Amino acid sequence: MAPENSNHATAAAILPLVGGAANITSVAHCMTRLRLGLKDRALVRDDALRALPAVLGVVEDDTYQIVLGPGTVARVAPEFEALVSAGSPQLPPTAEELAERGAELKAARKARNATPLKLLLRRIANIFVPLIPALIGCGIIAGLNGLLVNLGWLPAVTPALAALASGFMALIAVFVGFNTAKEFGGTPVLGGAVAAIIVFPGVAKIDAFGQPLSPGQGGVLGALGAAVLAVYVEKWCRRWVPESLDVLVTPTLTVLVSGLVTLYGLMFVAGEVATGIGHGANWLLDNTGAFAGLVLGGLFLPLVMLGLHQALIPIHATLIEQQGYTVLLPVLAMAGAGQVGCAVAVYVRAKRNEPLRATIKSALPAGLLGVGEPLIYGVSLPLGRPFVTACAGGAAGGAFVGLFSMLGDRVGSTAIGPSGWALFPLLRGNHGLGTTIAIYAGGLVVGYAVGFAATYCFGFSERLLADLNTAHPAETPAPATEPVRAT
Template sequence: MAEEKIDRIAREIYENVGGPGNVDKLIHCMTRVRMTIIDKDKVDMEDLKKIDGVLGVVDDDTLQVVVGPGTVNKVAQVMVDQVGVKLGEPFPDDAGKNDHLTDKEMVEAKAARVKAEQKAKQKQTPIKRVLKSISNIFIPLIPAFVGAGLIGGIAAVLSNMLVAGDIGKSWSDFIMIMKVIQNGVFSYLAIYVGINSANEFGATPGLGGVIGAVTLLSGVTPEAPLHNIFNGSALSAGQGGIIGVIFAVWILSLVEKKMHQWVPDSIDIIITPTVSLFIVGIFTIFLVMPVAGVISTSLVGAIEWVLNVGGAFSGFVLGALFLPMVMFGLHQILTPIHIEMINKTGMTPLLPILAMAGGGQVGAAIALWIRCHRNHKLTNMIKGALPVGILGIGEPLIYGVTLPLGKPFITACIGGGIGGAVIGGLGNIGAIAIGPSGVALIPLINNGKWLGYVAGLLAAYLGGFIATFFFGIPKDAIDPEAVAVAGDTTVSEADTDTSETQTVAQTVAQTTARTSDTVTAPVEGQQIPVNEVSDPIMAQETMGKSIAVKPNDDSPIYAPVNGKVMFVADTSHAIGYTSDAGEEVLVHIGIDTVNLKGQYFDLTAKPGDVVTRGQIVGKVDWTAVAKAGYDTVTLAIITNSQEFTIDKNSDETTVEKATVVMNTTPAS
């Protein structure tokens, strides 16, 4: 019943704020769901306030819906789960209520959650940061690669038809135009990579483009070449490739940043770009191009050797390992390798092999669909993910279907290996551009080798299907009702975490003898009337009987009761206690200070700590909080006020840590 209440509150909040599509971001503090609303005209404030379980609504920079401690984290989690994002992340443009999600949207939402969870488990090592930078450099170029690659592929087909006499010479100019468009990307790729690299590394984009252009050696002729300082041979345009360009622009970013620090502002715009280009340009020509040229040539040669010698075995290993690489973010290093191979050989034989991993996913999903046909939730997700999976977009299948189930992910990898073995065994199958995968890659396969690629794709489908059908079906996926029964009698870890602040407090309160008690000031300073607090919900004492204190600049945070710390907000702006007498006391430090995300707060109290009145439980840099634009007023709120008769001491008095601000007597 409790979960039904949470789901209902989440659903009704969405219904009255214009739906998930009208929410940009959602977070929560200790009592409120805070939403950044796109169009406030769509919000029905009156009906929002009437929701059973909503204690109040504040329309500020964010729309704040008060549902109380313990409940708020559950409601907020349900709301973000429905659109497949984490707390604080931007909502997708097509976010909608779960009840109206299509199969495709449902699996994409789940895939987003699983992908985020996997990323959260991974440590951000220097290598991963480098790989992320590489990804950021090339992702903006992928549409250009796809478009130019397809145009180039059509031009190649028409050229072959022209040579064979299947079409007339009148097509020559049209074919030439298509090749010019294709070359607009690949001939000047170094410039585009230079600009994107500069954006990624914090250099001036125009200067990054110039450094990329330097590697093209414009104006250098065979009759008057520039020489390699290591062996005396003539440097060639593009030597070092895009790997060299990325490294050179990274050096540019370091030089430019130092120049900005050293050069006076009045002449910075003249001196910094001139000196940076001159220094890094010379460095690029005489050091980066020779060294990176050896590296890129060796890398391409090594991959070709592995594929030629290893054949089917190499194809199997590469096809089987690609999905784990994707899961750990290591696949990003392959992008510059693909492009370097296309620059040097006109194709990348790696991409068709690695694309087989997606084929294994498709085969595994079909096997799951057949074997788990009674699991309607799973099959609906597969229906939504399969079409895009066949077209080469694998994330919904990986993160929405196979990876969460475990075994099917492994058997899908086996299917990818089988497809890779077929491609590797046939040999000489490459792609002339990067971007698509799956069926969508067929038009980009070189030299009419698309039938071999299709054979590999079918082998991956079949391999993933057979391996999953016989060895990769989890029992709980076949019989979801058994899982549901177990779920009714088992408390999950997530449920335990999200309900801690409510259920533990309730248990303690129910088992604690009710006695008269006192609540002392949570900070030292000037007590003010609660109705003067700038937050209307707190001013109205919606959460319970409250006192408010404007703290002194040097005041620490004190425990207001003898009892136990039940929770501490992740952002350190609130602490919850249960006293020995049974009061549930929430100390809220400042107004809207949740937005500071813990900055300027240093709390030493932890959940489970036993405290006494007046004990210091933390410190706050009140001056910094005020300078940041936040009200420092701190409140002590008895959230189970209905269980006590409460007498508040007079307002507008100076309070110290031992000052009694509320007296409580158990209600009869």
Template sequence: MTDSRHIAERLLTALGGPDNIVDVENCMTRLRIGVRDSGRIDAPAISDTDKVLAVMPGLNCQIVLGPGLVDKVANDLKAALASTAKTLSAGQPRSGNSAEELASVGAAIKQRNSDRNNTPVKNALRRISNIFVPLIPALIGCGLIAGINGTLTNLSAGGGAPWLAGITPLFAVMSSGFFGLLSVFVGMNAAKEFGGTPILGGVVGAIIVAPAVANVTVFGQVLAPGQGGVLGALGAAILAAYVERWARSWAPDVLALIIVPTVTILISGLATLFFLMPIAGRLSVFIGEGATWLLGNAGIGAGFILGGAFLPLVMTGLHQTLTPIHATLIEQNGYTILLPVLAMGGAGQIGASIAIYFRLRRNTSVRKIIKSALPAGFLGVGEPLIYGVTLPLGRPFLMA
């Protein structure tokens, strides 16, 4: 038995058993394990496990193992969970379209999808999504405030409520402040995700939006503040994380506090100004023009493909990787033209679930699942309907 398998088995027990584990993810140094009941976690047993450096219990339990080993343990832990799920599934009788059967089928499908998508490319995409997911509440809040401000501005300009002219600047500040510094927040999250210091990632992200950038000429081109946007900040912060780790590997301990941040900012900053901002700037323009062209010329075909592809992305969690594209479009236009089209996939799930609710009038267990999952679906969270209702039944998922 390898060390990683031994560690995974000990962690499986100390985390409260397979039925207490919701999901398993990892970054460069730590496991991130979602659990149903944090009270079932045996933190001392985890700490006493060989090669475990630290444990932070909670609903999102984090276990520090260090680079290299964390990948092996994560894979072994997922394999152990998959094996347990198959054993339980094989021993359970089928009883028609009951709530228990649908839950079992949905969980099995989810686990198979997770195993199938455990590839280096898709894991890298998940790490990118981890950077942007924490930003979603701010994107939603500031976006709604911007929408309210737009309505108030129209009322004021149209003469219906001229007194609103004194209020709209307040809403404009609250909605635009976050978007003006979006590159900084992306830089901080990216540096953290890739094993760097968040504040240093924020520093290189701030270079992109700094007004003084307008005084910089690179290869005959005058840079503009914000050029490259979130894509430039993402690349700059990831680079900064690797430079920082490299600098820490050789900097003397007594001088690390001075050498590491200076070298990190200097190298990453120059690379950002000379390469990342020009390249990311062109890529951002291409994304904006490409999305506009696609929906302007491909018509209903584009909508069918985008909406149909969205739910499989949701199943694997890769839909969050679209957030950088949405953020880029918001930076350019003030809105994203893709999200309303993609959201129709979720709307299809709601429609299919409502249809099932009325078709299966005597199946109280399925109707109970639908009633509990529909509110989340209306709020944009489609996984309960996908894994609890439409996907286990098959055809409703395809029709959605």
């Protein structure tokens, strides 16, 4: 079957299992998941969805999320949207329908009981996640260019590659400002315009707090703050400026007020914070590397479950902007290695449980490439104790990478998003590429080994092991025995 037909078939198979087009209120996707807004959650057939070969798991959050894996989801989502549009013509809603929809939204919001922190972290993710494909592409090109420069090959080409790799990073503040304004309900281009001030070379002629500004000072943090301020100024103008003057006065005041505050306040403050983040991350790994790696690698999977990992996205972006790479991501990536080792141990121990072993076989390649959701939601989390032993593997791998940072060998990533084996093309450090790759590979091996050993020896009670090897296939926890709410 041609790939496009396969993607259409997957979308067509999913649609009736989520209640049909009439039950869909929104369709979106991230790197691995198809995210659906639903009118009636009761119409979803979870077990049938998980049984589809293309579905790696399901997660229930503020949207219903179907894990399809990287690449696949980006191709299935447009096909799914087309089917929803074809099956659900856009007719003007009646007053009764609008009232019912409003009541459902209000009830759903109360049921979620979203905290301000969770809402803020989701907004941060919505700002930075759309930038990840460009960060990955430019990061790989930067790594290729560095390799060619070190080898002395293609000297006529390397300047062009350097321009391709650096162009996006030079203007990342503009994209952050654009996305921030869009996320907070302002005019995106005004957010981008205010954030562009940060990277304008002419700011070097401006003194703030007794010293000249530097182009790029404050980076993505300054851009984020400037765009949020622009949104509030714009909303204030919309309330007070007469409608006849709005088109002239509102954008002018928005750029003028938020721009001046950015130049004479935010750039300096954000610059100090960004510098502190860079120094702090380097100090942490240089002086407490093994312990810091142990903690970060061990706690990252729980952070993902709580949704708190999203707070690290601006920190990664700041480090990449400052130093060319983030030293935190390779340490955090060890959590995925522990998860892979854990899954292999479950596969070995549950030797008579073919449905669970089939789930592991289908999800393991994605796990090796750093996509952990299928293994988390399909294997370790439903079983309970293996999730803890997977964290132990991540802690051991993180400690390994952190130890070498203490010894002077930093390992970093030029982009955020990938992990596992997919991170190899993005690796960069303060020594040769061979040393950097060897340390990261060693961390993966340690994470695999400890995750396997800890799970094999301590991941099962006698009762659980007996149940896994004698349970009827319908009782087997594959994938995710019940929807897991990612908070």
